[in-house]
Amino acid sequence: MLQLWNERLRRHQLNQFKYLRLIFNDNFVLAFIVLIGALGFWYSNLLGTIHQQLTFGKPIVIVLLFLVVQAGGIATLLEEPDSTFLLVKEKEFYKYFRAAKNYSSFLPVVTVALANFLLSAFASRGAGLHILDIVLIAIGLIVFKLGFLNINLLELYGQAKIGSLGMRLVSNLIVLVSLILSTYLFSAVMIIVAVVYYFFLNARVKTLETSGQLQWDYAIETENQRMFRVKRFYNLFTDVPGVTSKIKRRKWLDWVFKPIKEVSGNTYLYLFARGFVRNNEYIGLFLRLTIIQAIMLALIDNFYISLIVEMLFIYLVGFQLKPYFKEVMQNLMQRLYPISGKTKIADFTKLSTIILAIQWVISALAILYKFGFSMNSLIIIVAGLAVLIFVNYFYMPRQLKKYLD
Amino acid sequence: MTLEVKELTGGYGQVSVLKKETFTVESGQVVGLIGLNGAGKSTTIKHIIGLLTPRGGQILIDGISLHDDVEKYRKKIAYVPEMPILYPELTLREHIDLTIMAYDLDHDKTWENANQLLKTFRLDNKLDWFPQNFSKGMKQKVMIVCAFMTDASLFIIDEPFTGLDPLAVNDLLNIVEAKRKAGCSVLMSTHVLATVQNHADKFVLINHGQVRADGTLDQLKTKFNMNADSNLDDIYIKMSNEDL
Incomplete structure (x- = not known):
């Protein structure tokens, strides 16, 4: 026995080690250090x-x-x-x-x-x-x-x-x-x-x-x-086989999908939007990171830390959305659709642009609350927008390509 | 609609499961793809629908290959997989809407078809259900509805009868029959020989990734030197025993 x-x-430790190695990649370590730093800063201020x-x-x-x-x-x-x-x-x-x-x-x-x-x-x-x-x-x-x-x-x-x-x-x-x-x-x-x-x-x-x-x-x-x-x-950080997250209907959010017209070009937007809203994992991730970011921005009055928090969190949400695209691409049936890979990526980018834009607006409000209408606010907000554009128009299209087949 | 499989060689990775398979499916034909577990039925189907790329040979639907025109080729095929594959985040209604969008079908006309099929399979009151609430057989029915409501001309069904209740098997056979009358073709792989014997026009017997024989039941009997009252089961067992 x-x-x-x-x-x-x-065997268990080997497995854990494998996942931990995947979690502690460069992106995460960076975010982690900033988060610890910000929390420590806040704690010492409080004391x-x-x-x-x-x-x-x-x-x-x-x-x-x-x-x-x-x-x-x-x-x-x-x-x-x-x-x-x-x-x-x-x-x-x-x-x-x-x-x-x-x-x-x-x-x-x-x-x-x-x-x-x-x-x-x-x-x-x-x-x-x-x-x-x-x-x-x-x-x-x-x-x-x-x-x-x-x-x-x-x-x-x-x-x-x-x-x-x-x-x-x-x-x-x-x-x-x-x-x-x-x-x-x-x-x-x-x-x-x-x-x-x-x-x-x-x-x-x-x-x-x-x-x-x-x-x-x-x-x-x-x-x-x-x-x-x-x-x-x-699974928040990397793909773990055998983990399926909870799906909730959220009928009260159906109005969100209204603007998506049911035409062939929107097939994947139709799918991605519903998946994002109903899959606890992805909507949860977005809400968590957005709320943490807003709270941090509203509390910290150091320009440089706020700048990093604004840019990093927008990048992180974009980065963490990628696995959802991969998850859908693994569905066999969708690979048979007469729809090109380009359209799939374009539809996903549309979704991620909307999500990051919402996050950007919320974080901008938090920054304005802390710094008021000042040059500092403007610089941080514009930097956030730059990350948003970078993620959606340069980073995403390149990264998603490898999941197509 | 004609499906031509010419000298198809292929498989997963470096291993060639299929070796120079050749057979055709004509307009208005129901063809049974038959063979032991691991003979290469599903692999053949995966090549036809384009999930695997042939290492040699050609697959043509109405003279065009997947390589010639991906979208045109794909629109001609409707596929029901062996294991149901659904989107966990979409309701049944949304699966149908999504399929309509993906294949650029006429919304109202397709929904008319879909409603009829849903009624047949007793799913019409479950339009707002998620896949996680469906049993395995129900999921399979959803796959069948989504495939047969389209205006594809070639229907490919992998092991359709396992997991369906007898009533649903009967309904499916009626739907297949209707499609045949409309001039469409159906290719189905199965182990339920007694059923397929009565409902298919032609059989393709696959063994070790090769077409051992194909033709009508009578043609097969002649090829295997069987007497007149033997059935598909007897032929199948004779083919399997050839290896011994």
Whole structure:
């Protein structure tokens, strides 16, 4: 069983590595650095404005830490055929899951530690916590998270209950109360509660080895959903096979398509426009990036950073639309249409021009809000327009050609 | 409409699946393309509709090849794939509209045809459904509607009978018959020999990427030295046994 786990882990890591390498391409790294920089800039500005303890300082710290503890679960790497082929090995799966839990502990622990580290500046300034308090709470949270992961295991065996209450709910109540107590009263509460909690759950998990009955369907379904979430995330940056995004009818948006006349030349515009609006992935991407961009532009009052944000985000939306064209080109039926590749690309460019133009207008409004009617505003807005033109008339047509066949 | 496949050689990548295939489909003919799994039926079809490029030989529809005039060639063909292929983001109604636009068909006249077909296949009340709500058989019916509502003159159907309910099989055969009477041609690949035996005028037997024999049932019987009361099943099994 351990061998099976190690083999699967190796394959899983190889896969993750492959996708991560695709994600961290030049474009993304550039965007990432700018984003981190902008956020750091904003955070340090924010800290600069805090001169005394805030009333909402402690509640904010509590809520943020509470949310961070929720992050991460066990990756079991179970596969669909397991429930048929490995059914006889059910007893031995306990060891497999223990190994899975050990592996899955790393990321949540790092996340909790990192979040505490980043939050410490705010916690000491805004919430008036002493550095020792912050460290004690952080260690307590890490121990708590290690215990919390056991609930995932108990759930796989359908035993995550205390009486009629779900353990997840109980744990969340415990961590919330401990956080409140340790920030307002005595910071060691978190650690003490966490250690007790950790040993209690560990003991509970040990009983699974002899008396547990694995809930196969639940376990496989949970793992599938987890993989789906991971892959959907990767899919934002690169193509992941086997990920189909949600389609929603959005009838109330049908008026958007009205101007598209139903003539042969518009065949692909008809298709692309509907796909873009109804496919959660692409409309979601556009909305996310446009909103983040608008918020950043409205907050940052540094000319150079705003200029980069304006240009980069317009480029990014255009860049991220390309996979949609590829997706449609992979449909066999459309390859039989008596319509030339040139028309397909022209129709897609029409769509991307409209999308980027909407984004450009929204970002221009955010810039005007921050910089007013000034030379700086004008330069940034014109730069955005230049990127829009570059993407649609130079970049897209060239890039899309390779997807035609 | 005449489809001529002349000495067609081709396949995927470097491997030649098809070796010098030659056969024709005349106007008003229904032709059955028959062979074992992996014999090259689907590959032949993919070459005809132009998804694969022949390595040798020629495929002509009314004397023109895909290379001569892509749009003209493609407008003559309607294709129903083995596995239904639909756009996840479009409703059934929009699939029909899109096909009308793509093939530059007359909107009202085509919708008239489409409505009739939709009624036949009991899809007329599902026009606003998305493909994800359809069962496999329903998706296949959508493909059939989108193909047969066009004014193509050559209809190519890959394995049409698997996955359809018996009523739908019967409906499809009626539609094929109507197209034949209108002077169109139909080329279908299938394993359901009993059905195709009664509804096709001619059969092309493919084995190892080559046309082993073609002709009417009677002609095939003579070629394989079978007695008069043998059927397509017997011929098929005899052909398969030749390899042993």
